[in-house]
Amino acid sequence: MSEEKTPKTQSPPPEKQTPAWRQALGSLVVPILAIFTALVVSAVLILASDVKVLTAYSHFFQNPGGALAATGKAVADAYGALFLGAIGNPAEMARAIGTFFATGDTKPLIAAFWPLSESLVTSTPYIFAGLAVALGFKCNLFNIGAEGQLYIGALASVWIGYNVTGLPAIIHMPLAFLGGALAAALWGALPGYLRARTGAHEVINTMMMNYIAFRLADWLVNGPMKRGGAAGYIPITPSVLPSAEIPTFFPSPLRFHAGFFIALGIAVLVYLFLWKTTLGFEIRTVGANLRAARYGGINVGRNMVLALALSGALAGMAGANEVLAVNHNVAGAFSPGYGWDSIALALLGKSHPLGVVLASLLFGTLRNGATKMQSLADIPIDIIVIVQAMVIMFIAAPPIIRWLYRLKAEGGLETFLGQGWGK
Amino acid sequence: MAAIAATYAQASVLRRQRLVGIFFVLVGLAILLALGRGTQAGQLSTLGLNTVRSAQLLKLPDIVLPTQVVAFVLGSVVVLIGLWQFIRGFRSTGLWIGVVSGCFVSAFLVWAARGTSFSLIGILTASLQLATPILFGALSGILCERAGVVNIAIEGMMLMSAFTSVIVANATGSIWLGLLAALLSGLLLAAWHAVLSIQFKVNQIVSGTVINIFATGLTNFLNQRVLQVYQDLNREQTFPVISHFFPKLGQLPIVGPLLFDQGPFVWTALILLIVVNVALFQTRWGLRARAVGEHPRAADTLGINVYRVRYVNVMLGGLLAALGGAYFTLGSVGRFDKLMTGGRGFIALAAMIFGNWTPVGAFASSLIFGFADALQVKLQILINQVSIPSEFLLMLPYIVTMVVLAGVVGQATPPAEDGIPYEKQ
Numbered sequence: 001m002s003e004e005k006t007p008k009t010q011s012p013p014p015e016k017q018t019p020a021w022r023q024a025l026g027s028l029v030v031p032i033l034a035i036f037t038a039l040v041v042s043a044v045l046i047l048a049s050d051v052k053v054l055t056a057y058s059h060f061f062q063n064p065g066g067a068l069a070a071t072g073k074a075v076a077d078a079y080g081a082l083f084l085g086a087i088g089n090p091a092e093m094a095r096a097i098g099t100f101f102a103t104g105d106t107k108p109l110i111a112a113f114w115p116l117s118e119s120l121v122t123s124t125p126y127i128f129a130g131l132a133v134a135l136g137f138k139c140n141l142f143n144i145g146a147e148g149q150l151y152i153g154a155l156a157s158v159w160i161g162y163n164v165t166g167l168p169a170i171i172h173m174p175l176a177f178l179g180g181a182l183a184a185a186l187w188g189a190l191p192g193y194l195r196a197r198t199g200a201h202e203v204i205n206t207m208m209m210n211y212i213a214f215r216l217a218d219w220l221v222n223g224p225m226k227r228g229g230a231a232g233y234i235p236i237t238p239s240v241l242p243s244a245e246i247p248t249f250f251p252s253p254l255r256f257h258a259g260f261f262i263a264l265g266i267a268v269l270v271y272l273f274l275w276k277t278t279l280g281f282e283i284r285t286v287g288a289n290l291r292a293a294r295y296g297g298i299n300v301g302r303n304m305v306l307a308l309a310l311s312g313a314l315a316g317m318a319g320a321n322e323v324l325a326v327n328h329n330v331a332g333a334f335s336p337g338y339g340w341d342s343i344a345l346a347l348l349g350k351s352h353p354l355g356v357v358l359a360s361l362l363f364g365t366l367r368n369g370a371t372k373m374q375s376l377a378d379i380p381i382d383i384i385v386i387v388q389a390m391v392i393m394f395i396a397a398p399p400i401i402r403w404l405y406r407l408k409a410e411g412g413l414e415t416f417l418g419q420g421w422g423k
Numbered sequence: 424m425a426a427i428a429a430t431y432a433q434a435s436v437l438r439r440q441r442l443v444g445i446f447f448v449l450v451g452l453a454i455l456l457a458l459g460r461g462t463q464a465g466q467l468s469t470l471g472l473n474t475v476r477s478a479q480l481l482k483l484p485d486i487v488l489p490t491q492v493v494a495f496v497l498g499s500v501v502v503l504i505g506l507w508q509f510i511r512g513f514r515s516t517g518l519w520i521g522v523v524s525g526c527f528v529s530a531f532l533v534w535a536a537r538g539t540s541f542s543l544i545g546i547l548t549a550s551l552q553l554a555t556p557i558l559f560g561a562l563s564g565i566l567c568e569r570a571g572v573v574n575i576a577i578e579g580m581m582l583m584s585a586f587t588s589v590i591v592a593n594a595t596g597s598i599w600l601g602l603l604a605a606l607l608s609g610l611l612l613a614a615w616h617a618v619l620s621i622q623f624k625v626n627q628i629v630s631g632t633v634i635n636i637f638a639t640g641l642t643n644f645l646n647q648r649v650l651q652v653y654q655d656l657n658r659e660q661t662f663p664v665i666s667h668f669f670p671k672l673g674q675l676p677i678v679g680p681l682l683f684d685q686g687p688f689v690w691t692a693l694i695l696l697i698v699v700n701v702a703l704f705q706t707r708w709g710l711r712a713r714a715v716g717e718h719p720r721a722a723d724t725l726g727i728n729v730y731r732v733r734y735v736n737v738m739l740g741g742l743l744a745a746l747g748g749a750y751f752t753l754g755s756v757g758r759f760d761k762l763m764t765g766g767r768g769f770i771a772l773a774a775m776i777f778g779n780w781t782p783v784g785a786f787a788s789s790l791i792f793g794f795a796d797a798l799q800v801k802l803q804i805l806i807n808q809v810s811i812p813s814e815f816l817l818m819l820p821y822i823v824t825m826v827v828l829a830g831v832v833g834q835a836t837p838p839a840e841d842g843i844p845y846e847k848q
């Protein structure tokens with residue numbers, strides 16, 4: 001039943017004679033306003049849960065200036081700490097560069113650029129996971145299972161990382177990385193197969209497989225893959241061998257690593273795959289119009305399985321990246337929710353690899369800055385999660401943003417439209 | 424064409440009948456070989472029917488069973504059922520799936536309790552308690568989806584209302600106001616979901632995801648920023664159990680602990696189960712709601728206000744989910760913990776699908792999931808007896824859902840227009 005509905009709502013946007021650069025700029029308006037509005041909403045939340053601000057407002061009529069000052073201070077403290085944690089202190093950076101050239105001392109340099117390095121480190125798994133969800137969206141499949149696939153990828157690559165010995169780094173590292181991707185690809189392909197074969201909706205199945213993956217990880221980390229010896233009572237796997245580690249570029253506290261460039265490379269590959277290959281074209285056709293794809297002789301089922309398998313592989317790479325470059329082991333719940341966040345990234349990036357990379361950089365920076373905000377301004381890091389919910393909502397319902405800012409409607413379809421549980 | 428289609432349909436029915444038959448036989452063999460042969464001949468299993476409380480009107484004798492005999496008998500029965508299913512086929516497959524799983528679970532319990540004793544009444548009571556929030560959530564899902572709105576936001580609604588119930592109950596000192604606040608927050612989130620998915624025609628799964636993410640973020644944020652600082656706001660507040668008011672009822676054998684040592688949430692869930700079932704299938708209101716879920720255009724032509732029906736059902740669903748959330752705090756633990764609903768909202772969704780979008784079916788599957796949950800806790804006590812890691816039992820509800828959804832043991836058929844925004848012409 002639902003299939004008959006989709007063509008109507010998914011007709012291609014009408015051809016307009018707008019220059020490409022204006023279109024590109026125009027498509028940025030809603031995302032930027034969405035992020036801005038989300039930050040404003042979060043600021044209101046920070047204020048409403050701040051005792052000093054609330055007391056200041058209870059004396060608003062005696063001392064309105066004090067209330068406004070308290071408001072300003074709370075917001076400035078919070079977002080100031082966010083900026084410091086995310087990018088760093090520009091003055092300090094300049095001074096550190098000066099010191100480096102004057103004396104050759106790298107310590108201030110490392111300290112000054114540490115926040116920026118951490119932001120890029122946090123952005124890296126986001127790029128992989130965001131691409132995963134985006135690739136699913138291109139086939140009109142909603143992969144909510146990125147978080148579980150990420151765990152599967154991490155477990156597989158940590159296993160290869162510590163269990164396979166005697167390989168040179170040039171083989172061991174890619175092997176562990178791709179092993180994680182492959183395991184997660186198989187994990188992701190199952191919901192795709194079930195969707196193609198029985199019509200069972202991938203949203204339910206990927207969600208169920210998330211929880212199965214978490215329990216599996218619990219069991220493996222507490223049992224068969226648990227580290228022996230003195231640490232035997234902590235649920236943690238052994239560390240991967242140095243030959244499996246993704247190399248870092250700078251001295252120790254700076255964790256910026258080659259995974260970031262692997263992620264960018266993968267983003268380019270995803271772009272080329274989707275827009276320059278026949279398989280990619282088929283996947284996008286199935287996503288755009290299932291019935292047309294079927295009439296055109298495209299094997300719809302095979303493309304669904306392929307799309308979800310590739311989506312799983314990308315999410316698995318996020319896990320492999322974290323294991324091989326950052327943590328070097330898998331402990332109980334090691335992911336702060338990269339997989340869940342990736343839904344927001346794919347929507348914010350409009351399912352385009354470039355958009356996803358930009359969105360990932362933004363959210364990686366935000367999340368990293370939020371850590372600093374937590375320690376400096378005592379604002380829980382979960383504020384970032386609220387920002388995400390808001391961003392998803394505004395992106396998925398552009399009319400809200402347009403109404404808020406009195407924008408004119410742009411042509412075409414801005415969000416993908418899914419279907420019900422049925423076939 | 425029609426004849427060919429009919430032949431195909433017949434063939435697939437036959438194939439499924441055979442498949443289910445083989446599956447039954449395998450289950451029977453598993454009981455016989457894994458459970459029956461794994462025990463020594465003389466071992467006894469004791470299943471307790473009494474609670475630990477001292478005052479009880481009538482003390483029942485414990486059930487003492489020879490472990491191996493039980494396993495052999497139940498295993499043989501299941502194999503016979505499987506053979507019959509393979510050869511002739513039962514008319515109601517669902518019923519026999521229930522019987523077979525019942526046999527398997529009984530055999531497993533008796534096996535787990537070999538050489539020791541095991542409180543049967545304890546696990547049944549715990550199952551009913553653990554099934555309660557799942558039932559609330561499943562009923563919430565049924566109300567929404569029967570009217571054509573997919574609601575994966577049950578988890579978020581539960582979490583949010585669990586949070587507000589505790590904070591308001593402690594701030595005002597009234598547990599009833601806490602409950603009211605829980606209902607209000609559920610209603611608010613449901614209204615949000617309704618506006619996004621009905622008004623703005625946002626993809627309903629995206630809209631539900633927004634609410635889940637938002638509820639996770641907001642409760643974690645406020646938990647750390649408010650509850651951790653003002654710990655007085657997170658003191659234990661629970662509704663008393665029924666037997667607190669009627670001590671004699673609690674002393675009845677079996678039903679005493681099972682039904683009267685429970686708080687009002689369990690009873691509310693059971694009553695609402697009946698109410699929702701009657702309302703959906705016996706009233707004009709229910710007929711209209713279902714029509715909107717199956718064929719909104721036809722319903723619209725007949726003068727039913729599709730949007731209003733959907734709004735009302737989603738909001739009612741929000742209230743039900745809120746009751747499920749309040750159960751976690753006011754009905755069970757009493758305090759709020761970070762992410763305390765732990766995916767129960769998604770299990771509720773699974774129970775709804777497993778129960779084929781009917782309240783009674785959802786109740787049965789809630790009980791199964793509740794039982795699996797309770798079993799998992801109890802088995803940790805019997806850790807020496809059972810070598811299955813509890814993580815695998817915890818996976819079971821999710822795996823069962825996937826199997827059901829894939830149509831291996833019966834096709835799940837959602838309302839036809841579930842999840843599709845309605846555009847008035």
